[in-house]
Amino acid sequence: MSWKEWFKERFPIDYQKFVEFNERIFIKEPIPVHMKKWFYCMGATPLILAGFQIITGILLMFYFVPSPEMAYESIRHITEDVRVGFWVRGLHRWGSNLMIIALLLHMTRVFFTRAYQKPRELNWIIGVMLFLVTMGLAFTGYSLTYNQLSYWATTVGTNLIREVPLIGKWVFLFLRGGEEVTANTLTRFYYIHVGFLPPLLIFLIALHIIILRLHGVSEPEGFPKGYYPFYPHHFYKIIIATLFLLTLMSTLTVILPPGIGVPADPTVTPAHIKPEWYFYPTYRFLKLVPLKVGIYATAAFMVAMTFWPFIEPMIAKKKETRIKTSFAVGALTLIITLALTIWETIAM
Known part of the structure; x- marks a missing residue:
């Protein structure tokens, strides 16, 4: 008995179907x-x-x-x-x-x-x-x-x-x-x-x-x-x-x-x-506005981005308007995020 036959007897799968499935x-x-x-x-x-x-x-x-x-x-x-x-x-x-x-x-x-x-x-x-x-x-x-x-x-x-x-x-x-x-x-x-x-x-x-x-x-x-x-x-x-x-x-x-x-020294504050840099936009934004306002605004933004596929059709019915709206929202978000990141990077 070859090792292939030995293995197939103990692990009875259709090898050809497995190959076909993998290819497909x-x-x-x-x-x-x-x-x-x-x-x-x-x-x-x-x-x-x-x-x-x-x-x-x-x-x-x-x-x-x-x-x-x-x-x-x-x-x-x-x-x-x-x-x-x-x-x-x-x-x-x-x-x-x-x-x-x-x-x-x-x-x-x-x-x-x-x-x-x-x-x-x-x-x-x-x-x-x-x-x-x-x-x-x-x-x-x-x-x-x-x-x-x-x-x-x-x-x-x-x-x-x-x-x-x-x-x-x-x-x-x-x-x-x-x-x-x-x-x-x-x-x-x-x-x-x-x-x-x-x-x-x-x-x-x-x-x-x-x-x-x-x-x-x-x-x-x-x-x-x-x-x-x-x-x-x-x-x-x-x-x-x-x-x-x-x-x-x-x-x-x-x-x-x-x-x-x-x-770490809990008794000495730096x-x-x-x-880290990936929190810079949020960190800088929270410095610019009252804390409660910043927290609520950040939470609202995350909810809006999460459910944007459902929000977009509610804002505009025409396809052209949807495209322009999404582009404007995306571009504005990108510009603000980059600006806040750079600002916090160079700030002391």
Whole structure:
């Protein structure tokens, strides 16, 4: 008996049907011709980076200790003592930044090409949820370094959460494990970062891809109709993107390695407290308006963006008016976001 027969007897599947299924669903999947342009392939980039984040995150878990006494020291140990530890940590840190950038670019492309239209409204909502989960991962992950800046960024961030209407106080106490940032806060952030948000991210990614496969890729107007098989052209494009991202993250890790800062000291408040760059627009906006107004306005904006596929038809009935309205909203949002980010970057 050959090993193939031995295996088939114990795992009785129709190999030929499996091959046919694989060819139909993956190998010969029809890809619209506009996807040959790299700008329209940004959806795969966050997926690739999410894979890198999961792998490097698991490796970091072997060495990280989520306690006030050991968190900072374990980060130092990973960075300075563990073989290639600085590289793994650098991939994880830069991967999170690039993943947020990739998601923003992908969402911008989807918004301006109006790929969220019927029947793809649900996938847009799931995409927004994916972005929010990614931001949550970035916030909780940054807090785990337990240096002076991350400690006080956690303090300020959770204070802002307390101001959220209705659920803010409850979420604030749940995240901190009390009124102050303590060992309970670090432990809770760790388990949220590694135990709750990653499975939620994976579930949303799977749901996003399933709905995408059911409806197919949205084809923007103005492009010639036509399709090409997933393999080999699109498959090779994903391989190239993966290698490029790995090279880019490795280069950034060598040129701009993530520092470890100084240990957290709850008794000393830094002169300048700033969050990570991806929170700059919100942080600067909250400085410009009364806190309550800023919180309510930010929440209203997120709700509007989440349900924009349903709001757009309510604003205008004619297609031309919808296109102009969405373009104006998208352009204004982009300009304000960039302006607030640059302002906070150069501000002292």
